[in-house]
Amino acid sequence: MADNDGAMEQAVRRGKSFLMKGSSSSGLSVYEHVTQVLTRILDERTPDAADIFETLSSDAKRERLVCPSPSPRDEAPCVVGLEQAKAWCRIFGKREEEVFDEDLPPLPDAMELPLPNLLEIANYFEQAGVMLDKNEAVRVMMSLKELTQNHPMDHCRFWGKILGTNSNYLVAEVEMTDWEEEEEEEQELGAHDTYEEEEKMEMPEKDGIAEENEEDKNDELPKSKYKAPLSIPKEPYQSGANKYLYFVCSEPGQPWERLPLVRPSDIVSARLIKRLFTGQLNAPVESYPPFAGNEKHLLRAQIARISAATQVSPLGFYHFEEEEEDEEEEQNEIMENPEYEEPEIGEMVESLSSWVHHTQYILPQGRCSWWNPLKHEDEMSEEEDEDSESNHPEPQVAPPLLTPLTEDAELNGHPPWTLRATSSLLPQFALAVVTSNLWPGAYTFSIGKRFENIYVGWGHKYTGKPFCPTLPPAPQKEYEIGLDVTEVLDPTVEEELAFKQLEAHEAEQTEEEEEEEEEEDAEEEDN
Structure with missing residues (x-):
């Protein structure tokens, strides 16, 4: 009897494992589906469950299906904000003066506006x-x-x-x-104009009298002659x-x-x-x-x-x-x-x-x-014009x-x-x-x-090659080392004494040579 019970238990286990195998298409197993249907029958106490068992089974399968296209209730909420919605309502709504009123004359609804279709x-x-x-x-x-x-x-x-x-x-x-074009007042002062204004602000006034002395004139800073390009x-x-x-x-x-x-x-x-x-x-x-x-x-x-x-x-x-007056304007x-x-x-x-x-x-x-x-420069001398003929753009x-x-x-x-x-x-x-x-x-x-x-x-032009930013200008070259630029070190005391002795010795030699030349000239005159 014990052997028969053990064989029966093994058969039940094998049958249960077989029922628990999932389908190759939906992945649903018979054991899971039947358990779901029976649980629903017990929860709802469905009368005549045996008569409508097939209907309950199909309903259970339908509930597991996933609809590929969302229903209207599952649509994503509109991302348009409240302000944008108000703006759309404003452009689609009629203005107050466009509202129809029988007492007023008809509005020119057919008025031609320069509006493209x-x-x-x-x-x-x-x-x-x-x-x-x-x-x-x-x-x-x-x-x-x-x-x-x-x-x-x-x-x-x-x-x-x-x-x-x-x-x-x-x-x-x-x-x-x-x-009419609005006049934009954008006055950008140059460096020299700014400096002159600051200098005037810093100059103190002495009893309202401007002292003009030669020393003050000599102490004035030189003014720049640079003219910014137009x-x-x-x-x-x-x-x-x-x-x-x-x-x-x-x-x-x-x-x-x-x-x-x-x-x-x-x-x-x-x-x-x-x-x-x-x-x-x-x-x-x-x-x-x-x-x-x-x-x-x-x-x-x-x-x-x-x-x-x-x-x-x-x-x-x-x-x-077709105008014959100005040929340039015709083009x-x-x-x-x-x-x-x-x-x-x-x-x-x-x-x-x-x-x-x-x-x-x-x-x-x-x-x-x-x-x-060049035509719009205010001050240009004739000499400058002659010199700049070769530089005309x-x-x-x-x-x-x-x-x-x-x-x-x-x-x-x-x-x-x-x-x-x-x-x-x-x-x-x-x-x-x-x-x-x-x-x-x-x-x-x-x-x-x-x-x-x-x-x-995107508002960009096709160049046919990767964009390369413009390189900054090359740094200015340093001054070349030379006698005109190199600063000479101050001599020591010993070097100054030696230099003075050398100058005195050279002066004595030049005097002796001059005396000898004078003696020779005097002898030649006596002869």
């Missing part, structure tokens, strides 16, 4: 490979509407987005009506690199802030540094060579550089104004061509000669029009407007532009797209008689 533009750029979120496009368009309502302007365009480490910059390009002035509004004004904001609904007019010195310095934007306009720019300004000045300089290099249009869309003023004919997509994609630059080139000086510093010449893209220089053997069509299967609905390889993120599409430019990137 950003949804349509985003649809075209999506075909070109530039993904603009439609929800963000709607918010940006409503934010641009608020900008056009608050500032009278003739032209408004979504320039693009410049990415930053903390936040991004949404850039709007506008042309204001009746806008700073290159910035171009006025609606000309050159300051043809348009630019407003930026971090998120749609936030207030737009106008960037200052770009200075030539900022453009020259921006070409020598490479720095990521932080998204804060007043953040300092720490770089070498030092940048004289905040992040808003660097941002404005980069926008000017990107616009001058990447704003292109189809050939024939613009043409020069800087263009207008839309009413006789422009719609080109074929195949021609736009085959050659770069079908695209032209319609924005002025920025010279190495930092301006679109060259500024001669050569005028910098920029390529004219509407220059084809074929004239752009290559960078390390790489073409500066890339042409393509959005679709080769449906060419009748395709768009012609040109992409800049020098400024990654600059795109232009053309379809029919319409084209648009946009930039979405």
Whole structure:
């Protein structure tokens, strides 16, 4: 009997271990599943459990399943803050003066605002490979509407987005009506001016009478004749690199802030540094060579550089104004061509000669029009003019407007532009797209008689090699060792006595020689 009981116990153990084996697909074992079903029946005291045992089993299995897609209740909470939500409500809500009232005359809802249809533009750029979120496009368009309502302007365009480490910059390009440049009083005194003011403050007055003596005149410090080089002035509004004004904001609904007019010195310095934007306009720019300004000045300089290099249009869309008075001004003023004919997509994609630059080139000086510093110097003598004829700076010449893209220089053997069509299967609905390889993120599409430019990137130019900061200037050389520079040590007493004895001995010898010469001369005369 004991042997039969032991065999039975071993059989039960083997059966239980078999039931506890997990499934290869779900990992659930029969023993665990049955235990779960029985526990539920005992807890809930389910009536007629034998009749609905299969249903209870399927419910237990369903509870163990993990849904791959979260349900609406499991969605992550929205990360939009309260302030951002209020800003969105403000731009999507109507203003008080826009509320309809039957007693008041109808408002000019159909009033034409210089507002671009950003949804349509985003649809075209999506075909070109530039993904603009439609929800963000709607918010940006409503934010641009608020900008056009608050500032009278003739032209408004979504320039693009410049990415930053903390936040991004949404850039709007506008042309204001009746806008006058605010005079910024930035008077930086030179070293000699500061010194003269300090000297005047330190000079004591004696009974209100200035004592002028020869000794005082001799004690005056020499004045420096150094003249600091003239700073290159910035171009006025609606000309050159300051043809348009630019407003930026971090998120749609936030207030737009106008960037200052770009200075030539900022453009020259921006070409020598490479720095990521932080998204804060007043953040300092720490770089070498030092940048004289905040992040808003660097941002404005980069926008000017990107616009001058990447704003292109189809050939024939613009043409020069026909004026015979000033030939030079004709090259800087263009207008839309009413006789422009719609080109074929195949021609736009085959050659770069079908695209032209319609924005002025920025010279190495930092301006679109060259500024001669010699003409603006106040005091220059004729002799200085004659001597400095060989040192006259050569005028910098920029390529004219509407220059084809074929004239752009290559960078390390790489073409500066890339042409393509959005679709080769449906060419009748395709768009012609040109992409800049020098400024990654600059795109232009053309379809029919319409084209648009946009930039979405970090605001850096592709150089083809790792960025190397500018080296500091070489240290000045030390004075060469020589008699003119080396200081002679004072002689000792013994050396002075020996020197005096040597001088006395040489004097005696010279006197004896002179006496001998006189005696010889007297003898010759007697003979």
